[in-house]
Amino acid sequence: MSAQSMNPAAPGPGARLRRAGARTAALLGAFAAAATLLLGTSVAAHADGDADRKQKVAAEDAETQAALVADEDHRLNQVRAFTSVAPLQSTKWTVPYRLDTDNGYTLVLTERSNAYTIADLLKLAPQTFLRRKDGSYLLTENIYLNVGAKLKLSNPGGLTLRMASNRTGFVSIVSFGGELALQGTAQAPLTITSWDPQANKADTDVRDGRAYVRTIGGQFEMTHAKLSDLGFWSGRTGGLSLTGTDRPNTGSLEDAGQVHGKSARDRARDQGDAQDEGSSSGDVTAMPSGELTTPDARFSTGGLSYVSGSITHSTITGNAFGIFISSATGIEISDTTVEDSLEDGVVLHRFVSSSLVQRTVAKDNGGDGFILSRATQQVRISGSTAQGNGGNGYTLSGKPLADGPSASGQAVDSYGSNSVANSVAKDNGRYGVEVLGGFDVGVQNNRIEGGDMGIVARLEADKVSITGNRLTGQHRQGISVRDGVSDATVTGNIIDGPETGVYVRDSAAEIRGNTVQDATSHGVSLVGGVDGTTVSFNVIGGVGPSALDAGRSHGAADIKENQTFAWYDTSSFWVRVKHYASPMTLLWVGILLLILFSAAMGRRRRRGHGRVGGIVHPYSDKAPLPAPPPDEIEVAGRRKVPVMSE
Incomplete structure (x- = not known):
């Protein structure tokens, strides 16, 4: 112009x-x-x-x-x-x-x-x-x-x-x-x-x-x-x-x-x-x-x-991107509303560090409410609200800028130390909070309402702490940990009304002390390689095929001390048989059936042998054959005396 x-x-x-x-x-x-x-x-x-x-x-x-x-x-x-x-x-x-x-x-x-x-x-x-x-x-x-x-x-x-x-x-x-x-x-x-x-x-x-x-x-x-x-x-x-x-x-x-x-x-x-x-x-x-x-x-x-x-203390309405920040340090955004943006609301793009976003509202934006993109670290979002956005409420990405040699020569290190705490995500088009890679990420004490999923951690994120959150009304999964996440902690969360409360796939997580209620498919579901995963001391209630779904997983998962008395199992007889029919169970059932069959066949064979008073003589099958009867003559009128043949 x-x-x-x-x-x-x-x-x-x-x-x-x-x-x-x-x-x-x-x-x-x-x-x-x-x-x-x-x-x-x-x-x-x-x-x-x-x-x-x-x-x-x-x-x-x-x-x-x-x-x-x-x-x-x-x-x-x-x-x-x-x-x-x-x-x-x-x-x-x-x-x-x-x-x-x-x-x-x-x-x-x-x-x-x-x-x-x-x-x-x-x-x-x-x-x-x-x-x-x-x-x-x-x-x-x-x-x-x-x-x-x-x-x-x-x-x-x-x-x-x-x-x-x-x-x-x-x-x-x-x-x-x-x-x-x-x-x-x-x-x-x-x-x-x-x-x-x-x-x-x-x-x-x-x-x-x-x-x-x-x-x-x-x-x-x-x-x-x-x-x-x-x-x-x-x-x-x-x-x-x-x-x-x-x-x-x-x-x-x-x-x-x-x-x-x-x-x-x-x-x-x-x-x-x-x-x-x-x-x-x-x-x-x-x-x-x-x-x-x-x-x-x-x-x-x-x-x-x-x-x-x-x-x-500001209001930003109808921008293409509400607030866009990159290569910044010491940024503070507080008591501000960002709404009706064509794209995303608050975007911390690259190389933003040591910054704070608090008491900020991002609503009705075309994309995500808040984005912490790759190369952003040591950023804390607190006391904020993401509502009615077209994408995620909050997106925290710690993925490296490159995964090998590149024309720009970017580092291959991951980024992290970001957190979302004491905040609200409500009725967003995709997820409430999504963690993409990175390390030392905290999602703590938030309230997540609606959306396809509540909190999702994926793409090899490491040391993700998902604690003390309240999730209600998600369509599919309340909390999802998948695709290579390691050392995740999912504790003290209350999850109400999803299809599956906590979902773990090809990842390692500690699922402890959570409350899942009114789930309609599974309380906790483990899929794929879940070595190192622990599921313990959770209270699970709902109506569906299973409270604890581990049939599709492999690895040394430790499942113990969970309370499932409030779960109503709706699976059919054959689904239950399939659920319990593990290879080891089938092996022991086969051995037991073989023993019972052998015992029954042995009892049947013994019915044809003689018995005395109901007791079979131990040598009944070894007795000699009886001799033929000798000729007899009458002596003294009545007594019969055998006559020996010459």
Whole structure:
């Protein structure tokens, strides 16, 4: 965007400015009808404000937005290159000055002992920083704080700052190594929003870019402020961003037509005009006019720079990313609400350490409520609420930046020492809390309501402590520990109403002293390799196939002293047989049946042998055969005497 296009009266040197103003006026007239038509179409397509904020990004719109981000990176690099070397060549560049780059005017605030204020901006930019009849201020020019510069935006009676943003372009406030303070009071808060001057309303369409606020290194402070409808596409242009080392990885888009209010033809003509006036320095023109030396690349201001600061008692609504922070230390966010963001709410992206987020609410954001991404460590979230977000309530990632040699040479170490405690996750679209890798992660004393799962730890996380949480109303699993987690502790949790209370798969965990009630499938389920897992002293109640499901696991799991008297087993007879029919059980049952069968066969054979008084003679089968009867004669009339044959 050309910031001057937002105000045809932007200052400049003589004829060149008049030509730029005429071009801008023509552009404004040409785009007025199109902007009105676009707004009307947008309202019809998105009946309510929330749907409009969370509009989907089409492929062609994504390409345009990515090109705009690259364009912003290019502009900031131009400004930074000039500001790094100009003060070495002339003392006139040690006071505030203006640059005209490819993408518009940028007011550069230079270092001084006192902070710049609203009164200073009215003097330094009387045509691009305007006080309106309603008491608000309209900014139509980019502002850049150089290293050491200080800008304090505040007003005793309250301040409303509107940053120009529409189809013709947008403006930004960027601090590079300076100090930016946005200060309101509880009675009179500071308000900053994007603003479409033609439509006289906030800019909710991100497809053509949108105004944003960014701090690169240095310090940032915001208190009692209300920010709304800022930012687009990337984290660094997401609305409110605090970033350290600036390493843009996007390129410029050549001959892409009008970008930031200037077409390729306009840029070529401007360069020709600047050369005619003798004020050209590459693609950057500085005013007041005069011959400038090409900046020396040796004075580029790369290197490491970390940002620090605080955000308190503020509300951020409708940004692309609510708050985006990277390469920062000592950040504190407290008593703040981040809502209705197009993407994620509070994002601590890379290399954020020793920071605290407390009493902060992230709700109704398109992505996750809170994200601690890879390379973030020693960050504590406490007393906060994540509600109604499209993704997770809280995401804590400690995965390494690389898993082997890489072009960027990133370390392969994991990150950790992050925690979420005494907080609430309610009715989020995916999980309440998700832990992705890392070590020494704490999820303690939280209340998790609704969602597909309550607390999920996975991807080889190590030493994860899940203790003292209350989980209710999850669809599938209350607590899930899976995919290579080691040394997890799941103790003292109360889990109410999921399909499965605690689920462990291919991991090692201590499941002790938990209460599972009203589960509908399993109380505790072990699947896959669970060596080193202990399930003990849990109280399990519910209705389903089994209270303790270990039939699908292998390994030396220790299951003992669990109370399952409140569990009603609904499995069928054959399911129960299958449940108890382990290989060892089947072996012993087979041996017992063989013994019984042998005994029965032996008893049957003995029935055919003689018995005396029910007792079988021990040698009955060994008795000799009886002799044939001899012939007999009668002697003395009655007695029979055997007659021996000769």
